[in-house]
Amino acid sequence: MAVPGQADSVPTIPTLPPLPQFPPENAAAEHPTPAAPKPAPVPVAAGVPVPVPVPSAANGRLRVGMLSGVAGYVDAAGFVTLVGMFPAHLTGEIVGMTLAVSSGHATRAHLAMVPVFIASVVLGVLVARVFRRRGHTPLTPLLALMTLALLLFSAMGFVVPELKQASHPVPVLLISAVAAMGFQNTFMREAVGSSCPTTVMTGNLTQFIIELVDLCTHRVLGDNAISDAERKKADARLRLVGTALFGFVGGAALGGWLAGAIGPQSMLLPALAAAFLAWLTWRDSRS
Numbered sequence: 001m002a003v004p005g006q007a008d009s010v011p012t013i014p015t016l017p018p019l020p021q022f023p024p025e026n027a028a029a030e031h032p033t034p035a036a037p038k039p040a041p042v043p044v045a046a047g048v049p050v051p052v053p054v055p056s057a058a059n060g061r062l063r064v065g066m067l068s069g070v071a072g073y074v075d076a077a078g079f080v081t082l083v084g085m086f087p088a089h090l091t092g093e094i095v096g097m098t099l100a101v102s103s104g105h106a107t108r109a110h111l112a113m114v115p116v117f118i119a120s121v122v123l124g125v126l127v128a129r130v131f132r133r134r135g136h137t138p139l140t141p142l143l144a145l146m147t148l149a150l151l152l153f154s155a156m157g158f159v160v161p162e163l164k165q166a167s168h169p170v171p172v173l174l175i176s177a178v179a180a181m182g183f184q185n186t187f188m189r190e191a192v193g194s195s196c197p198t199t200v201m202t203g204n205l206t207q208f209i210i211e212l213v214d215l216c217t218h219r220v221l222g223d224n225a226i227s228d229a230e231r232k233k234a235d236a237r238l239r240l241v242g243t244a245l246f247g248f249v250g251g252a253a254l255g256g257w258l259a260g261a262i263g264p265q266s267m268l269l270p271a272l273a274a275a276f277l278a279w280l281t282w283r284d285s286r287s
Contacts, residue, residue: 120186128141138190147278157265
């Protein structure tokens, strides 16, 4: 019975939850579940795997220091035994060759250095590509080539002791020393874990001075604009280029002294250092 003055009340019907929807039996065939995405392929160079082991920071500094020492040693010993020529300092030799050619006093030694260096780099690159295609790191073979070139230089001193008194550059010594430095430069290009040059110190000295000035400025003025992570990276760069500089200077001092004392046989020491680095790189590639 309705009450006057009140709206008619409408009974509320409770809402039932929706029934579960089951796909038809052939729905899986019509709409298959998408497969999980495949992992991205490992970057390759021209379809060739590039398995280059990245050394630890300590091993990286050891390698840079030893290779810089070898380059300084070969440069100084080469200057003594090759009568004033720098096997590792190709920039200066290119200038010397240009001046010799322009003045009409070019020698075979001046004309041979650049082609020998180019040939050694070409050989190193070809060897590196062959080993990369086979899925192996090319670093150990490049160091092995460098070791063989230095051993040839040293062996000539043992076989022909009179070379110590040579008044002009001996072709075999020139070729082996320049080729060794060509292989070392190729090695540093292939070793992506290290960006510090080991045969040219101009850039390293510039970087060392820049990092040293930044470090002094940070400590004296209390510059807090640089984060701790950036400061650690800068300290690592300073240690790395400092290692290269001191290694090169030490190697040059030792190489000049030993080459003057015993002649081409003195090149046996950097050959042993290169052989040790080849073994160290081979061990790291297998770990």
